[in-house]
Amino acid sequence: MDTYKIIMTIIAVFSIGFNIYQFLLKRPRFKFRMSYGLEPNEDGVGNFLCARLFVSNTGGEAAIYNGLEGADEKGDVFYPSCSIEVGSKVEPNASVVGYITNGHLLTHGTSSLFIVDGVFNKHKVPKKVLDKLLSELQQEKNRLESLGCKVHPPNLFERHNKSKHSDAASCTSV
Numbered sequence: 001m002d003t004y005k006i007i008m009t010i011i012a013v014f015s016i017g018f019n020i021y022q023f024l025l026k027r028p029r030f031k032f033r034m035s036y037g038l039e040p041n042e043d044g045v046g047n048f049l050c051a052r053l054f055v056s057n058t059g060g061e062a063a064i065y066n067g068l069e070g071a072d073e074k075g076d077v078f079y080p081s082c083s084i085e086v087g088s089k090v091e092p093n094a095s096v097v098g099y100i101t102n103g104h105l106l107t108h109g110t111s112s113l114f115i116v117d118g119v120f121n122k123h124k125v126p127k128k129v130l131d132k133l134l135s136e137l138q139q140e141k142n143r144l145e146s147l148g149c150k151v152h153p154p155n156l157f158e159r160h161n162k163s164k165h166s167d168a169a170s171c172t173s174v
Contacts, residue, residue, distance in 0.1 A: 028063030028090075030115050030123040031056045034130070036137045039099050041153055048153040049141055050099040051133055053082060055115060057090040064118025065090055068100070073109040080104035080113075087118075102137050103152050110134060 033054040038047040057063045065088045068080050084098035105113075113130055114122040144151050 026060030028057050028059035028061050028092075028117060030063065030090075030117065031058045032115060032123070032125060034125065034133045036102075036133065036140055037099070039153075046150065049102045049137070049144060049151040051102065051105055051137055053084065053098050053100060054095060055084070055090065055097075056095040057092055060092055062092065063090045064088070065096060066116040066118050066120065069114045069116055069122065070105075070108060070110050071112045073111050075111075078108050080108075080110075101153055102141055105134060106138060106141065 035052050037050060037052045039050050040047055055065060065084055065086065067086050068082050070078050070080050072078060080100050081104060082098050082100050084096050088096050090096055110130065112127070113125040115125065116122055141151050
């Protein structure tokens with residue numbers, strides 16, 4: 001092999017390596033924060049306890065939010081509902097904010113939680129963050145229920161058929 005072919009081979013390998021590096025650097029990456037809070041009911045009367053979810057795209061290309069996937073203590077998969085619309089586009093250095101009702105996390109015995117993007121890559125919520133959130137959510141739920149407040153949002157059946165606005169309004173100041 002002469003010097004020209006060796007130099008061209010080195011340049012080609014360097015170029016391919018640099019392109020792969022750029023591709024990996026620009027791919028979408030989700031970063032998230034979670035905390036608990038209160039959200040108003042859809043009818044505007046009362047509040048319910050929820051986990052707030054803040055999802056940021058720290059990558060160099062836009063990403064699509066495709067939902068949540070959780071696993072319970074037995075390893076069974078479930079899909080908690082979230083107020084962030086599936087298919088929401090998250091631009092680079094942008095965020096979306098939503099909530100998950102407390103019942104979707106606490107009643108299943110959630111042991112892991114994943115955020116799924118548009119190409120079905122799963123981004124795991126760190127175990128330490130999830131455990132802290134579930135602990136705080138359970139404590140707040142117990143505290144509010146001991147005060148006589150409803151912590152779950154009314155379901156569709158209750159809203160249209162049996163809703164008692166006086167019950168829901170009893171904890172609006174919490």
